[in-house]
Amino acid sequence: MTRSKKQVALIVGASRGIGRQVAIDLAKEGYAVVVAAKSTSDASKVSPFPPDPNSSASTISTVEREIRSAGYEATAIAVDTRDYVSIQAMMDQTVSVYGGLDVLIYNSGAIWWASVEKTPMKRFQLMQRVNVEGLYGVVQAALPLFEKNAWKGRVVVVSPPIYSRFFRGKTAYAVGKVGMSVLTKGLAMDWEREGKTDMAITSIWPATAIQSAATENLDRDHQASSSSSSSSSSNSSDLRKPTIYSDAIIAMLRTPATQINGHLELDEDFLRKTGGVTDFDKYSLVPGSRPRRMLPVELPDLTVEEQDDEGRRVDSTVRRRASKI
Template sequence: MTNNNKVALVVGASRGIGRQVAIDLAKNGYAVVVAAKSTSDAYATKPFPPDPNSSQSTISTVEREIREAGGQAIAVSVDTRDPDSIQRMLDETVKVYGHLDVLVYNPGAIWWASVENTPTKRYQLMQSVNALGLYASVQSALPYFKANGWKGRIIVVSPPIYSRFFRGKTAYAMGKVGMSVLTKGLAMDWEREGKKDMAITSIWPACSIESAATGQITSTDPEAVKDLRKPTIYSDAILAMLEAPVERVNGQLELDEDFLRSYKGVTDFSKYSVVPGAVPRRIMPAVMPDLTVAEQADEGRRTDSTKLRASKL
């Protein structure tokens, strides 16, 4: 079918941040594909809407929330560990809505521990859901962005690159930083290829966000809730990124608070505090390192493996 709205695919949208992003994109006129692994009978869920950070919140209930608020949405189940499942998700998105404008990749497998205390199977799971899932989603989306005249945006939930992030969670950081490397590298590809209407941007929270993951912390330390922000800060920042010029956001590794401050001029973030009047502790550095080098423009003799392989056939 043909859809005149912009179409956004939000992967990892069953609860927490992803749910909020999907709902707010719909409120702002996007037709939204709500994708994740969990499904349910949304009309049997009581009370409705469910706690957004509970297992009762699924892509089915999020789809219902959006539709009952007057928005457009479909729910598509996906296993982000499986590239074939990801391909089916992209195909279904375009089959239903006719095109793709925005891809938001939000899923995240988390295990914060030392290398010694991170089993290989846990590492494999994180790599599959985080780095591999993103890569497969981008690969499956690119032909549809090409069909759209190379016009589109990709938003990746991954961090700025700095050494403190690796401490105490090295296995997790390897995947998440890899996602940020994809943001940087794909942006450079597009710049080199003259794709002036494509942008990929990473976003990460400056302060902890209320979610199922942080709920595990506050369940044992009730005072920790004072350090949480509502997920609306994330969706507000993403909406601002989507309206920003390509040259402002392509290849950038942004923090939600800092982007809203620099691009939208926001100075008062009190409305995002979970506890009214509380000032959540910032968990990110105030200034990030510059990843460029003096020889940034010098690529030397560039190697293209696809051309090398073709020459041997």
């Protein structure tokens, strides 16, 4: 097995929209990219090519073809993030092709925005399995690869800052997405405690809506339930291009690990404070439009005065070992 001379980035949830854009732009940055998701196809038969990046015609197979056709390096690997065996197989195949892993980006997600009353149990379970459980499984499976890389690596999670308004009208969805952000905070603390200063896990969330399959589906749902006849162009004026997300992730990967480990960041704000970006007009889907910001300008500080006082630390693995003696 030969270790790739390039840094290896695994993007889970890269068949369409934001994930596809991140994979393409990381490949342009010189990464060997693993494009992972459930959807596959015979990319050689897709016409016209490339397909609409937010349609079902866009799969990990077509994204791999797009990247390779542009002269960059990519490998498509199918994965079902609800199945830990499938996740482990994805990691094994990544190592088989490239010899290791440097960057993990978790973009897979299931979405359903409705009240608790209108969210069936099966829909709730799907979101938890794909969102928080899928992330946990992918991170667990990636840790041995980071260990082999002398604990040098990055994890980027598509999950939100934690604040009360996020729960409104989409509580079942928020349970999993906020859980993903809790994993970001908790794993960051593990690494800090263990002295793994070259590892960082960071969450990223859009400050404004971004064009993707998810936003198009939500918009169709809104129009179906609304008596208004808003045009598609007016909806588009509230969207940004997915390049803002990939630019923010690339900026994260360039930032020292100790400066971003455990952070819950917004794409626009991170680009402004780290890259000095002040003009965001280039990201507007409709030229000249000013997409509405969805997130508060200021978010709560989750730290408290006794942040570093853990009291008596409990480790269940020690207790379990002791009970077997």
